[in-house]
Amino acid sequence: MNLDITLSSLQDKGHRITKVRKEVVKIFSENTTPLSANQVEEKMLQVCLSVNKATIYRELQFLLANGYLVEVYLRPNEVSYESSELKHHHHLVCSTCGAIDNVTNCLASELEDDVFKKRGFRIKQHTLEFYGTCAECARKTT
Amino acid sequence: MNLDITLSSLQDKGHRITKVRKEVVKIFSENTTPLSANQVEEKMLQVCLSVNKATIYRELQFLLANGYLVEVYLRPNEVSYESSELKHHHHLVCSTCGAIDNVTNCLASELEDDVFKKRGFRIKQHTLEFYGTCAECARKTT
DNA sequence: ATATTAATGCAAATTATATGCATCTAATTA
């Protein structure tokens, strides 16, 4: 997402632009792969911002509720987030090292009409996750 | 999964066939949609088997480690399981009522070769999740 | 029937996440 546009549209809605909020939005505007609360905390520490975990959770919920982030479930007991403005894509999750890469190819939407006709299920969103071994891990093992 | 075959193959590997194990395997052999630990507990209570939560978690881990179950992540902070022997399929997750249905159409595997050629990422598994509104919930709202 | 060891229950520990409340601070106003 665009840093300045996001911040000013939040401000227009009456929300405050704080040090924490600015940095979290910045992080997601610079990262295209999903980040967990812990990873966001780490990134903030890297720029010497020590922020309470509760605050980070609250800020993620806030940006989620306001439509700037979406939740991603790639692993047990860990929710990640990514910008909702990213082009539709799927994830390549390396089950060895955890690295995540994005792919933008998508055939899945072709299924949507079919599913609605046959089952009356109106698809609003879908996620396609790939699990496997990334090139780097394959090299290390072989 | 097949109840008898699963149990006897577990026994062949030197594992015991206990009341709990038998019932958990039975539950997953009769259910094609993903179940969380809590849902497994409920199903056991329905047949008057009151089993400690730790035991249920251990049994799920056990069946996962032995390849009879796979993990499914459909919602924040909740891991579900389903039989690993089910035909490849995807889930229709109703975001209103939580109902889960399976679809067996799948175009995703067509992407696999392409991804390997372009990125060296060897896909071992993929999951395709659909979020939306099921026919029943649509009827109630409209 | 008995011995052996896996499975179980219970309590306590862990980890992710949420919440109450007092304090602080960004944005507004005088």
Add this chain to the structure above:
DNA sequence: TAATTAGATGCATATAATTTGCATTAATAT
């Protein structure tokens, strides 16, 4: 620019999912 005010934050605590240590129980082989 200082005073005002509600939103944001930190801290401690709560909650929920899951794991683990340990003593006890029970499935299976002998």
